[in-house]
Amino acid sequence: KAGVTQTPRYLIKTRGQQVTLSCSPISGHRSVSWYQQTPGQGLQFLFEYFSETQRNKGNFPGRFSGRQFSNSRSEMNVSTLELGDSALYLCASSLVVDPGTGELFFGEGSRLTVL
């Protein structure tokens, strides 16, 4: 069974640009969550999607957005990039969603560097 796939794995952007990251969950998993990992702030929850609807949202500015498609694949977008957005962005999928159980299967992440 294929795991969670994130693309691209590495990318470099400049301040002010925008970026879109993609996540394909494990087959059959309908919940997709996104986390930001930085050395200073650690792992922080961005948002969770289920059935194309955002179920939970973390404390991030509106520049961070996401969506989920009917096949459960998800994308997240960061607009007007800032240096502080440099991070490893982790996607995680889950089978159980109502209620959630926190049993997350993580991808290897997309490492974003903002110059």
Next chain:
Amino acid sequence: AQSVTQPDIHITVSEGASLELRCNYSYGATPYLFWYVQSPGQGLQLLLKYFSGDTLVQGIKGFEAEFKRSQSSFNLRKPSVHWSDAAEYFCAVGPKAAGNKLTFGGGTRVLVKP
């Protein structure tokens, strides 16, 4: 607001020795509790979880954790460490009725000496 504290940022242990990683949480009720491990350049992998019932839970790779309600702790242990256990370990909590939103601790990096 819920929070998770992992007091030890780094731990160095000799191969074959025992390992204990500490985790304390702050939450209004007993949440779901988890330990995840992250190897360099990798995503996170679930080691074990506590939902309810027996307070000593067994996980993968020979790890176990004990939930102590009175101390709001969920410490991770392994009797004999292998070199492949070198990684970063994260404790996490999740509210029981709020989806898959987890709050992670800051992590403990484990170094294994030969």
